[in-house]
Amino acid sequence: MDVLDWLLDGDPAIRWQVLRDLVDAPADQVAAERARVETEGWGARLLALRDRDGQWDGGACFPGRIADDWRAGIEHDFSDSQPWTSTLPTLVLLRDLGLEPSSPAARTTTALVVANCRWEHDGQAFFDGEVDACINGRTLSVGACFGADVDALAARLLADQLDDGGWNCWTEHGATVSSFDSTINVLEGLLEYELSGGTVAVSAARRRGEEYLLERQLFRRRSTGEVPAPRWLQLSWPPRWHYDVLRALDHLRRTGAPPDPRVAEAVQVVRDKRRPDGTWALENTHPGETWFELEDGDGRPSRWNTLRAMRVLDWYDQRLSVRA
Structure with a gap:
């Protein structure tokens, strides 16, 4: 087919x-x-x-x-x-x-x-957010998409932006260096808020956060060029709070901006994962209880990854052809 x-x-x-x-x-x-x-x-x-x-x-x-x-007083371990x-x-x-x-x-x-x-953290109203940047970024995205009042949450995330341009869920515990996972969640939320016509000016902060990722070619340490998390190169669906290069590329595509030259290596990672039949596989399902599965399992052709990879490559290749 x-x-x-x-x-x-x-x-x-x-x-x-x-x-x-x-x-x-x-x-x-x-x-x-x-x-x-x-x-x-x-x-x-x-x-x-x-x-x-x-x-x-x-x-x-x-x-x-x-x-x-x-x-x-009963704690749960969510490490796995x-x-x-x-x-x-x-x-x-x-x-x-x-x-x-x-x-x-x-x-x-x-x-x-x-x-x-209400949030489990301290009983806050849902669209007011809580203390975790990953959670607040995703809350902003759904609130902006579905028409809730999330102006205060958008302003809070701007205040939480770190000096290096990104965000980190552990800021409340003293973290001063950003996290790829936290940053992509917030960036998606800011973009959704921006596209919805929100009243808080977020575009400059969003571009600073995107620059944090671009300075690292979307998956490398800025200092050494190493890949600190191999899962960033594995294509997941749904991504949950986790970062990967396809998620980052699809976000950049959605901004409407032309591809930055620094995404070239990440694009090649995605391109090289195309299977002989023209599809992309599901590679890294994030464990945890779900209502039902949306894919056939790791190693099998994934409609979600195929759709997203194809539109990312179209965005990248068409822009390059126009530039040429």
């Missing part, structure tokens, strides 16, 4: 993005396919799992049963895996699937989350 036909044989969440990003279909056809995310496939399944109060699994970032344990069934990761996934923000399900869910969802 042709790769585009294979992609279009997938879930509506895949199809509408293929139509928009790879086929250049008419806007009304893209919109009609995107609308199906609310009522069919993965999007509809996730929405059907929502609690009546608008949350998923009774918690903001961790399932309610884990929050109850914490309040009782963590659950992905609570409200934040589910909302992030719905955003990535393309749930239309103006849809009845999105509007209802957002209103219920505003009214009922």
Whole structure:
């Protein structure tokens, strides 16, 4: 089967993005396919799992049963895996699937989350965020996407930006050097906020954060050129809070800026992972409890990675041809 036909044989969440990003279909056809995310496939399944109060699994970032344990003094070790069934990761996934923000399900869910969802950290309102930059970046992204008031959260993330241009979830514990994982989560949130027309000026901070990644060719230490985390070169879906080069490239593509010459090596990493059949594999599924799987497992062809890799390469190659 042709790769585009294979992609279009997938879930509506895949199809509408293929139509928009790879086929250049008419806007009304893209919109009609995107609308199906609310009522069919993965999007509809996730929405059907929502609690009546608008949350998923009774918690903001961790399932309610884990929050109850914490309040009782019972600690959980998430060094190897963590659950992905609570409200934040589910909302992030719905955003990535393309749930239309103006849809009845999105509007209802957002209103219920505003009214009922509180952070396990200290009971803060969901769209006010908490103390963790990774969490706050993803919260900003879903709040901006689905129309919540996240102006204060955007301002807070600007104040949390470190001197080197990025962010680190361990800042509250004294960290002064940025993290790739934290930075990509915040950058995606700032871009979503910017595209939504937010009132806080975030574009300069976003570009500083992108420069932090570009100075390191998206995956190397600035000081030595070493690759500190091999998983950054492995293509994951969903990415959760984790960084990888395809996630970074797809973010830069979405900004609308032309490719910076410093992404060339990361682009080649992605290009070299293309399989003989024209697809890209899932390489590094992040462990943890999920509602259901969206791919067939590591080592198997991945529609999500194929879609994202193809549109990144189109962005890079088309810009280069125009420049030439």
